[in-house]
Amino acid sequence: xxxxxxxxxxxxxxxxxxxxxxxxxxxxxxxxxxxxxxxxxxxxxxxxxxxxxxxxxxxxxxxxxxxxxxxxxxxxxxxxxxxxxxxxxxxxxxxxxxxxxxxxxxxxxxxxxxxxxxxxxxxxxxxxxxxxxxxxxxxxxxxxxxxxxxxxxxxxxxxxxxxxxxxxxxxxxxxxxxxxxxxxxxxxxxxxxxxxxxxxxxxxxxxxxxxxxxxxxxxxxxxxxxxxxxxxxxxxxxxxxxxxxxxxxxxx
Numbered sequence: 001x002x003x004x005x006x007x008x009x010x011x012x013x014x015x016x017x018x019x020x021x022x023x024x025x026x027x028x029x030x031x032x033x034x035x036x037x038x039x040x041x042x043x044x045x046x047x048x049x050x051x052x053x054x055x056x057x058x059x060x061x062x063x064x065x066x067x068x069x070x071x072x073x074x075x076x077x078x079x080x081x082x083x084x085x086x087x088x089x090x091x092x093x094x095x096x097x098x099x100x101x102x103x104x105x106x107x108x109x110x111x112x113x114x115x116x117x118x119x120x121x122x123x124x125x126x127x128x129x130x131x132x133x134x135x136x137x138x139x140x141x142x143x144x145x146x147x148x149x150x151x152x153x154x155x156x157x158x159x160x161x162x163x164x165x166x167x168x169x170x171x172x173x174x175x176x177x178x179x180x181x182x183x184x185x186x187x188x189x190x191x192x193x194x195x196x197x198x199x200x201x202x203x204x205x206x207x208x209x210x211x212x213x214x215x216x217x218x219x220x221x222x223x224x225x226x227x228x229x230x231x232x233x234x235x236x237x238x239x240x241x242x243x244x245x246x247x248x249x250x251x252x
Contacts, residue, residue, distance in 0.1 A: 134179075
C-alpha cells in the first residue's frame with residue numbers, strides 16, 4: 001500500500017468538497033465527557049484538510065492541527081488561517097513535535113487507522129496532560145442494509161484492490177484497546193450527505209483506494225457508479241447515510 005502520509009496528495013480538492021463533516025452531537029459529547037471548551041488546548045492529529053479542526057475551533061479551543069501531508073495541510077491553512085487559535089503543525093502522530101504535557105484533548109478523525117499504534121501511543125501519552133482525554137472518530141456506513149450503499153460497496157470491491165484492506169483497518173476496537181490500555185467508551189450518532197451525481201463521484205474519488213484516471217479500472221468503475229446513481233436517485237439526488245463512531249477515554 002502507498003505510504004499513508006502521501007496517499008491523499010492527489011485527492012485534496014475532492015476531499016475538501018465531498019467528505020462529510022461530523023454531527024453537532026460529537027462536539028456535545030466531547031464537551032460533556034472530555035472537557036472540551038473555550039479554555040482547552042487540543043491536538044487534532046491527522047487533521048487532513050481541517051474538517052474536524054474547524055468544529056473544534058468554533059468551540060473557542062486552541063487547536064494544533066497535526067498533519068504530515070503537505071497538500072492537505074496547506075488546504076487547512078488556507079481555510080482556517082483566520083482563526084486566531086489555529087496552529088498548523090507539519091508532523092505525524094508518531095512524532096508531533098509538540099511539548100510534553102501540552103494538550104488537554106487529542107482527537108483523530110478518519111485517521112487513527114493510519115497510525116503506528118505503539119509509536120503513536122508513546123508520543124500522544126507524552127503530549128497529553130495527566131487528566132487529558134483521547135477521542136477517535138470515524139464516519140462509517142450504517143449497520144442496517146441500505147440498497148445504495150450495498151451496491152456502492154460491491155462496486156468498490158470489484159474495482160478498488162485496496163478497499164477491503166483499508167475498510168478493515170478502520171475502527172478496529174482491538175487496536176483502540178491496545179492504544180488506550182482499556183476498552184474505550186463509545187458514542188454513535190446518525191449522519192448523512194445528499195449528493196447529485198457529481199457529488200457522488202467526488203465522494204468516491206476522495207477515497208485513497210479509488211483508481212484514478214489512467215488506471216484501467218477507473219473508467220469501468222465510473223460507469224458502474226453512474227448506473228448506481230441512475231437506479232437510486234430521486235429528483236437528481238441520493239442520500240448517503242453514515243453512523244459517526246466516537247471512541248473515547250483516558251490513557252491507562
